[in-house]
Amino acid sequence: MTLDCFKLPFWIDLLKQNPVTGHRGSELLPSQFRTGYLGSAHSDTFSFSLKIKVSRVLSAGILPSMASHAHLDDDDDFGGDFPGSHSARHSGNKRSFGDLEDDEDDIFGSKKGNSKVEETAPGVATGMILSLRESLQNCKDTLATCQTELEAAKSEIQKWHSAFQNEPFIPAGIAPEPKLVMNYLQTLKSSEETLKEQLEKAKKKEAAFIVTFAKRDQEIAELKSAVRDLKVQLKPPSMQARRLLLDPAIHEEFTRLKNLVEEKDKKVKELQENIAAVSFTPQSKMGKMLMAKCRTLQEENEEIGTQAEEGKMHELAMKLALQKSQNAELRSQFEALYKQMEGLTNDAERSNEMVFILQEKLEEKDDEIKRLNLELQHKMLPTEDNNKTGLVSGTEKFKDEMITDETGNSS
Numbered sequence: 001m002t003l004d005c006f007k008l009p010f011w012i013d014l015l016k017q018n019p020v021t022g023h024r025g026s027e028l029l030p031s032q033f034r035t036g037y038l039g040s041a042h043s044d045t046f047s048f049s050l051k052i053k054v055s056r057v058l059s060a061g062i063l064p065s066m067a068s069h070a071h072l073d074d075d076d077d078f079g080g081d082f083p084g085s086h087s088a089r090h091s092g093n094k095r096s097f098g099d100l101e102d103d104e105d106d107i108f109g110s111k112k113g114n115s116k117v118e119e120t121a122p123g124v125a126t127g128m129i130l131s132l133r134e135s136l137q138n139c140k141d142t143l144a145t146c147q148t149e150l151e152a153a154k155s156e157i158q159k160w161h162s163a164f165q166n167e168p169f170i171p172a173g174i175a176p177e178p179k180l181v182m183n184y185l186q187t188l189k190s191s192e193e194t195l196k197e198q199l200e201k202a203k204k205k206e207a208a209f210i211v212t213f214a215k216r217d218q219e220i221a222e223l224k225s226a227v228r229d230l231k232v233q234l235k236p237p238s239m240q241a242r243r244l245l246l247d248p249a250i251h252e253e254f255t256r257l258k259n260l261v262e263e264k265d266k267k268v269k270e271l272q273e274n275i276a277a278v279s280f281t282p283q284s285k286m287g288k289m290l291m292a293k294c295r296t297l298q299e300e301n302e303e304i305g306t307q308a309e310e311g312k313m314h315e316l317a318m319k320l321a322l323q324k325s326q327n328a329e330l331r332s333q334f335e336a337l338y339k340q341m342e343g344l345t346n347d348a349e350r351s352n353e354m355v356f357i358l359q360e361k362l363e364e365k366d367d368e369i370k371r372l373n374l375e376l377q378h379k380m381l382p383t384e385d386n387n388k389t390g391l392v393s394g395t396e397k398f399k400d401e402m403i404t405d406e407t408g409n410s411s
Contacts, residue, residue, distance in 0.1 A: 213275055220268050227261055 234254070273291055 216271055216275065220271060223264055223268060227264065230257065230261070 234257075
């Protein structure tokens with residue numbers, strides 16, 4: 001239903017195109033407009049029956065003064081009896097009301113006999129006037145109610161006018177036309193449809209994001225479980241751990257895995273921050289901006305920390321270089337001592353070997369001396385006393401020769 005119905009001229013044009021007639025093509029009356037278009041269905045039937053009764057009375061000639069009033073205006077309250085009605089009555093030209101009721105189908109039929117009309121005309125006319133007055137009062141009441149309804153409708157229309165007048169889509173100084181309102185409503189409907197489509201797309205995107213976040217959460221859980229398993233596996237007994245760390249290949253692999261775990265932890269932290277920051281509200285955008293700023297600050301802090309660590313590392317490197325130089329000197333001294341000890345051990349081994357050889361030779365010489373002594377004892381028993389001195393001197397000379405030979409070999 002368009003908004004043309006809110007305008008009163010619209011209804012007037014419509015009534016002009018489709019006039020309401022009382023009887024025989026008579027024109028539209030204001031009372032008919034009020035009771036026919038703004039009243040109820042009961043007022044329509046009542047006004048139509050009233051027109052029929054009045055037309056019957058006029059056609060019968062009972063009220064000749066009302067013949068000039070072809071249109072029963074609602075301002076006519078009959079003012080008692082019509083002026084000149086008693087003087088202008090025609091006795092021989094009247095019809096009875098019994099004939100009028102018998103002649104309902106032929107409202108404007110030909111006149112019948114007038115003998116019965118003369119007898120009953122005055123009383124019936126008075127009753128008819130009273131009934132017409134009562135019906136007129138009823139019409140006035142219905143007219144008042146219709147006027148109140150009309151005022152209410154006008155106030156409602158004015159409310160609609162004022163409501164649409166204050167809208168921004170109507171230019172200033174222009175009345176709110178129904179076409180403008182309908183166009184605006186159509187644009188609102190189209191914009192609502194587009195917004196619904198955008199909402200559906202946003203819901204689909206949200207579902208896709210939820211699925212991706214669920215996958216990311218699953219991956220994070222798997223990575224955490226893997227890290228937990230690795231931590232459990234990388235916690236052997238202390239002695240075994242020390243033995244494993246002493247192996248350079250295992251130590252290198254351990255450091256690589258440790259760095260990998262740190263990278264994964266950073267990645268997991270970033271993903272958790274992204275999950276916490278992503279949502280479909282303006283606050284989430286601010287959260288993303290704050291997270292980016294925090295990342296930059298964290299990187300700057302890491303750079304400052306690395307610079308500070310580099311200063312400490314430089315001191316430690318200097319100390320380490322000094323310690324290395326001292327260790328190199330000690331190592332060279334130790335190597336010289338080790339070489340000297342090796343030479344001494346070699347000399348000791350040689351001297352031991354020489355002593356062993358000399359002991360063997362000495363034992364052989366002692367055995368030979370004993371043998372010679374025995375031979376001499378067997379051969380020269382008589383001359384034993386004479387030759388004792390010579391034998392002792394000979395043995396002493398032999399011992400001296402052996403000692404001189406040993407000293408010469410050792411040098």
